[in-house]
Amino acid sequence: MRILIVDDERDIQTLFEQRFRKEIKNNELVLAFAYSGEEALKYLDEKEQHAILILSDINMPGMSGLDLLSNIKQKYHRPPPLVMMITAYGDEENYNTAMKLGADDFLTKPLDFNQLKEKIKNIHHD
């Protein structure tokens, strides 16, 4: 299962790779990273069928996570990837916008990795 993680903080990559060390080692998960909404779209254009889950930060310079979300939901239908939004500001406005745009879930920073792992496991089993 391939997950695309979108965040302008580069250290997110090290963090996720450490947090999912065992899953990566056991080939349960493949993690891909993009550092902006634009980069994420480029990645999806090239490898559409692979990313099942997209985890995207909302607060990024340039194309925001919400722009990316709306882009993905409009463009990719077969099958649409699951998109979970992550933001430091767990406010209602962002939550409502994300849900209206078709987000599949909404997570707040700091991320609860145990909870995230549970969520990923559930996708796996669905």
Place this chain on the structure above:
Amino acid sequence: MEQNLQNIIEILQNHSGLSDDEKAKLMAYLKEVDKKITIVEFKLDRTEKVKRTTAILLEETIEELEQKRKAIEETNTALTKSLDELKAAQAQLIQSEKMASLGELTAGIAHEIQNPLNFVNNFSEVNVELVAELKLELEKGDIAEAIAIADNIAINEEKILEHGKRADSIVKGMLQHSRSSNGIKEPTDINALADEYLRLSYHGLRAKDKTFNADFKTEFDASLPKINIIPQDIGRVLLNLINNAFYVVAERQKNLSGLEETYKPSVTITTKNLGDLIEISVMDNGNGIPEEIKKKIFQPFFTTKPTGEGTGLGLSLSYDIVKAHGGELKVETKEGEGSQFIIQIPIS
């Protein structure tokens, strides 16, 4: 008739050596002289009166002048007092402007501290897990795996330190910003200072207005030497220029007409080493500044923002700060294309 002339006439009348005709002529001359004397006397009298009046007037004028002098003296004292009060008010305004801009920063600061703290917490948690795994591998005797885990722990420790320092420098910067300037110049890395304030400004704006987004870019000249400046003062200038830049691109985006749907708000900070000067430019792609407004932007209390949103002191204070560093603050702008504020500061 004048008495002396009367006497002369009497003598003439009784003089026998003169014919009647001659007497009549002399009489006529004397009458003429008498008339002239009368006129002269009259004139003299009048002049005397004028003199007296003038003297009185002069005295009055002197008195009036003295009163005026006193009034001016009083006004001067009052003005000096007002000036002192104004200076105190100005100092207070500068301080409140500083605190206001700190207030604008709060949300940005919270974000900029929260982010590294999240990393510190997350990497620490990972390391606790990794240490447990490391022990397990050592018990199993899988040295290769143990070393791999230890390497990861080391990487994470570095990340923890790095993000701890990041939060640390933000808190320090914030304290520095709120402190009144001690006026002490110190060697400062302009690129780092600009980067810090760019992030604070961006995240501050984002936190205030969640619909706002803009692209920002930095084009930093790595050859920039550290220069001697008062960092909190130049920091305020940068913050002010960057906040303004984000404000104008956000305004343009809010008021887009159908024609410009492809508009992408963007702010770019560039630094350049010009040999004996360094140059920092803050460029936006907002609407630009019309000529008649451009003339006024550095004037104190001039603002185009709605009442209550801007003090009108930002650019004027910035101008003064850059001047106090022996530098220049300039603006280049093109209507419909954007503006560029350029700071030049001498290196030594």
